[in-house]
Amino acid sequence: xxxxxxxxxxxxxxxxxxxxxxxxxxxxxxxxxxxxxxxxxxxxxxxxxxxxxxxxxxxxxxxxxxxxxxxxxxxxxxxxxxxxxxxxxxxxxxxxxxxxxxxxxxxxxxxxxxxxxxxxxxxxxxxxxxxxxxxxxxxxxxxxxxxxxxxxxxxxxxxxxxxxxxxxxxxxxxxxxxxxxxxxxxxxxxxxxxxxxxxxxxxxxxxxxxxxxxxxxxxxxxxxxxxxxxxxxxxxxxxxxxxxxxxxxxxxxxxxxxxxxxxxxxxxxxxxxxxxxxxxxxxxxxxxxxxxxxxxxxxxxxxxxxxxxxxxxxxxxxxxxxxxxxxxxxxxxxxxxxxxxxxxxxxxxxxxxxxxxxxxxxxxxxxxxxxxxxxxxxxxxxxxxxxxxxxxxxxxxxxxxxxxxxxxxxxxxxxxxxxxxxxxxxxxx
Amino acid sequence: xxxxxxxxxxxxxxxxxxxxxxxxxxxxxxxxxxxxxxxxxxxxxxxxxxxxxxxxxxxxxxxxxxxxxxxxxxxxxxxxxxxxxxxxxxxxxxxxxxxxxxxxxxxxxxxxxxxxxxxxxxxxxxxxxxxxxxxxxxxxxxxxxxxxxxxxxxxxxxxxxxxxxxxxxxxxxxxxxxxxxxxxxxxxxxxxxxxxxxxxxxxxxxxxxxxxxxxxxxxxxxxxxxxxxxxxxxxxxxxxxxxxxxxxxxxxxxxxxxxxxxxxxxxxxxxxxxxxxxxxxxxxxxxxxxxxxxxxxxxxxxxxxxxxxxxxxxxxxxxxxxxxxxxxxxxxxxxxxxxxxxxxxxxxxxxxxxxxxxxxxxxxxxxxxxxxxxxxxxxxxxxxxxxxxxxxxxxxxxxxxxxxxxxxxxxxxxxxxxxxxxxxxxxxx
Numbered sequence: 001x002x003x004x005x006x007x008x009x010x011x012x013x014x015x016x017x018x019x020x021x022x023x024x025x026x027x028x029x030x031x032x033x034x035x036x037x038x039x040x041x042x043x044x045x046x047x048x049x050x051x052x053x054x055x056x057x058x059x060x061x062x063x064x065x066x067x068x069x070x071x072x073x074x075x076x077x078x079x080x081x082x083x084x085x086x087x088x089x090x091x092x093x094x095x096x097x098x099x100x101x102x103x104x105x106x107x108x109x110x111x112x113x114x115x116x117x118x119x120x121x122x123x124x125x126x127x128x129x130x131x132x133x134x135x136x137x138x139x140x141x142x143x144x145x146x147x148x149x150x151x152x153x154x155x156x157x158x159x160x161x162x163x164x165x166x167x168x169x170x171x172x173x174x175x176x177x178x179x180x181x182x183x184x185x186x187x188x189x190x191x192x193x194x195x196x197x198x199x200x201x202x203x204x205x206x207x208x209x210x211x212x213x214x215x216x217x218x219x220x221x222x223x224x225x226x227x228x229x230x231x232x233x234x235x236x237x238x239x240x241x242x243x244x245x246x247x248x249x250x251x252x253x254x255x256x257x258x259x260x261x262x263x264x265x266x267x268x269x270x271x272x273x274x275x276x277x278x279x280x281x282x283x284x285x286x287x288x289x290x291x292x293x294x295x296x297x298x299x300x301x302x303x304x305x306x307x308x309x310x311x312x313x314x315x316x317x318x319x320x321x322x323x324x325x326x327x328x329x330x331x332x333x334x335x336x337x338x339x340x341x342x343x344x345x346x347x348x349x350x351x352x353x354x355x356x357x358x359x360x361x362x363x364x365x366x367x368x369x370x371x372x373x374x375x376x377x378x379x380x381x382x383x384x385x386x387x388x389x390x391x392x393x394x395x396x397x398x399x400x401x402x403x404x405x406x407x408x409x410x411x412x413x414x415x416x417x418x419x420x421x422x423x424x425x426x427x428x429x
Numbered sequence: 430x431x432x433x434x435x436x437x438x439x440x441x442x443x444x445x446x447x448x449x450x451x452x453x454x455x456x457x458x459x460x461x462x463x464x465x466x467x468x469x470x471x472x473x474x475x476x477x478x479x480x481x482x483x484x485x486x487x488x489x490x491x492x493x494x495x496x497x498x499x500x501x502x503x504x505x506x507x508x509x510x511x512x513x514x515x516x517x518x519x520x521x522x523x524x525x526x527x528x529x530x531x532x533x534x535x536x537x538x539x540x541x542x543x544x545x546x547x548x549x550x551x552x553x554x555x556x557x558x559x560x561x562x563x564x565x566x567x568x569x570x571x572x573x574x575x576x577x578x579x580x581x582x583x584x585x586x587x588x589x590x591x592x593x594x595x596x597x598x599x600x601x602x603x604x605x606x607x608x609x610x611x612x613x614x615x616x617x618x619x620x621x622x623x624x625x626x627x628x629x630x631x632x633x634x635x636x637x638x639x640x641x642x643x644x645x646x647x648x649x650x651x652x653x654x655x656x657x658x659x660x661x662x663x664x665x666x667x668x669x670x671x672x673x674x675x676x677x678x679x680x681x682x683x684x685x686x687x688x689x690x691x692x693x694x695x696x697x698x699x700x701x702x703x704x705x706x707x708x709x710x711x712x713x714x715x716x717x718x719x720x721x722x723x724x725x726x727x728x729x730x731x732x733x734x735x736x737x738x739x740x741x742x743x744x745x746x747x748x749x750x751x752x753x754x755x756x757x758x759x760x761x762x763x764x765x766x767x768x769x770x771x772x773x774x775x776x777x778x779x780x781x782x783x784x785x786x787x788x789x790x791x792x793x794x795x796x797x798x799x800x801x802x803x804x805x806x807x808x809x810x811x812x813x814x815x816x817x818x819x820x821x822x823x824x825x826x827x828x829x830x831x832x833x834x835x836x837x838x839x840x841x842x843x844x845x846x847x848x849x850x851x852x853x854x855x856x857x858x
Binding site: 123125126127128129130131132133134158159160161164165238239240241242243246285288289290291292293294295296297299301302304305306308309315316317318319320321322323324325326327328330331333334354356357358359360361362366367368386387390394 | 557668723752759815819
């Protein structure tokens with residue numbers, strides 16, 4: 001068989017592929033095409049295969065030494081970790097993160113035709129471990145790249161909490177004048193089904209063509225590699241554990257659609273530019289905001305643990321409810337939940353969201369909602385995802401705590417950066 | 430204007446409606462059609478309107494006195510409350526639940542052509558207040574109706590936690606030989622846009638035509654009134670705060686689609702009948718199961734409150750993760766979460782699910798998942814919604830606690846009644 005890195009040519013019935021040999025498995029071989037994308041070819045279908053040239057000793061280093069093209073804009077690529085920068089450990093069969101930024105550049109050569117790339121490793125974390133600390137690191141690194149003159153920034157990130165980070169950056173970076181695009185991958189970069197190249201290249205195309213300021217997420221639209229979506233950072237959400245089209249725009253339309261094959265961009269909605277100067281507002285890493293998902297048969301203990309927190313987000317049912325009325329005369333647990341909730345609501349801002357994910361909270365319709373409104377629970381008429389509400393509350397507590405509950409509440413229920421869509425006062429019939 | 434209850438005729442450009450006058454609002458009037466469904470007609474479009482007959486004094490009582498049709502099967506209608514049995518309180522403008530079963534029968538006259546209806550009021554609760562206690566009441570009432578000979582049972586229920594109750598009944602009622610259909614309404618019955626009649630009548634059509642045993646949910650498929658979905662009770666979920674098509678089948682296809690206008694049923698998937706005798710296994714109302722939604726910047730306090738619980742469901746990120754590795758050398762909070770989680774995992778069964786809602790948990794892929802598996806956290810390869818996982822764990826703890834952690838774990842990860850779909854061992858490429 002071939003050596004890893006060798007350029008080979010493989011012919012099957014009706015197809016003809018040239019690329020770099022990556023690996024051989026039981027039933028197929030994997031080669032990397034010139035667009036940086038890996039494909040798997042079933043051995044049984046191979047009619048002809050030959051080596052075209054030997055493996056290059058240090059492809060990454062060679063790429064690194066390439067000169068910048070003065071006609072192309074510069075995109076800064078900030079790595080935080082995740083599947084997009086991971087490869088399979090063949091001993092355990094599991095995915096581990098270990099690529100350096102240079103290795104990533106070697107993985108996606110097609111990027112070099114779109115922009116000059118400055119890359120920087122901020123962290124190498126699986127995204128479930130990311131905390132407010134990293135939001136601050138990423139925010140500062142973005143500010144730095146903007147000062148240095150980047151025309152756009154790509155943040156590579158694990159998909160698990162990518163939407164939380166996208167929301168965090170949306171609040172942190174006021175008056176942006178360039179696009180910041182978060183990109184992840186649902187399949188690691190050395191799997192033939194990896195979505196990383198298409199997502200990354202689509203993000204670069206969006207940055208250089210649309211020149212739209214704001215924080216966005218760029219991920220696959222469908223199961224195939226044809227199109228990518230550009231979703232605003234405040235209304236993206238991961239909606240599937242493993243599919244490549246896991247990210248959806250919630251409660252608001254798309255910003256753009258990228259046709260990867262034809263390198264075309266369809267702009268659906270334009271975000272306005274700001275005339276003001278960039279302002280970076282960090283997270284207070286000591287702020288403690290909890291998330292509670294309401295469910296049947298709740299117990300007041302589930303709320304008590306937030307007594308010393310700074311804020312709380314409730315993922316209520318339906319239009320924004322948590323059960324607070326006793327159904328059974330022998331059990332007073334719903335009443336206990338109500339008493340505990342009222343106690344917490346006096347101490348800290350509490351925001352209501354809905355576990356339905358889609359739709360707007362409306363606490364005026366039913367008596368439960370009205371009682372919770374009277375306690376001072378905020379979030380009425382908002383259509384933020386629970387994740388964006390969590391990020392927004394923590395960010396408000398980090399930056400507006402001095403204004404007290406009144407200021408926090410007013411800001412929470414007002415649209416700051418696209419997180420709440422326009423309220424329709426029309427009745428639905 | 431007309432009196433409430435009067436039968437009237439209204440002509441507009443191209444339409445012609447006959448029905449019972451319900452109310453007049455500023456710009457439109459509302460009439461109830463003979464199919465039990467309300468419509469609103471804009472006053473500006475009305476060309477002609479006249480009274481056909483006076484209001485009946487006691488329509489409900491009259492209906493109640495109707496004889497049973499010996500050619501039709503009997504469906505038991507069990508009311509638990511919610512919007513389907515609520516009407517607007519015109520003083521406050523809000524929705525309150527106060528209809529009696531007789532009033533409901535008057536609301537949906539079309540039902541009488543499909544089946545004889547026995548109705549019973551079990552509770553009159555907004556569904557966010559429902560607890561295990563009510564699951565037991567509903568379960569016992571269903572058993573009673575089956576013994577009495579019902580050919581199917583409709584449970585009317587508030588939509589907020591309808592899917593939790595549907596899952597609960599799926600586990601509680603083993604070896605069912607008739608269909609149990611949960612029906613809710615996203616718009617109250619006296620709103621012209623109410624979905625209650627179509628949902629209820631579609632459920633009755635499904636029961637009498639398909640005769641399929643099992644626990645199902647019947648709700649609107651789209652925004653119009655054309656079709657309703659029949660979803661298995663274990664994989665239904667409310668996915669929008671207010672839309673009529675809020676209920677979706679998660680991770681598994683539909684059971685049937687009801688064409689309401691043409692009264693046709695398209696059976697997509699058949700649930701097998703059981704030869705065994707019906708077995709009702711109740712919930713232990715003292716069992717405490719918590720739900721924790723993992724999020725960035727978690728603190729170990731958020732887990733500590735579950736120390737005295739019987740079980741815990743984690744709504745993890747992605748493939749089933751909760752951040753347990755410190756990203757920042759100055760903060761050891763992720764490590765604290767890990768220590769607390771490991772402590773809890775020794776005391777009680779803990780199940781992992783995903784906040785992506787869609788997709789299967791797979792804790793083998795990344796190191797975080799593997800570490801959590803080693804702690805004994807269960808749920809690997811399961812594709813239950815977090816809501817079904819919560820109900821299943823509470824039901825297992827209610828009925829299999831004697832078998833210990835080992836039995837609970839084995840049962841949790843095995844398909845009992847359709848809640849886990851077939852595992853595909855094929856690799857995805």
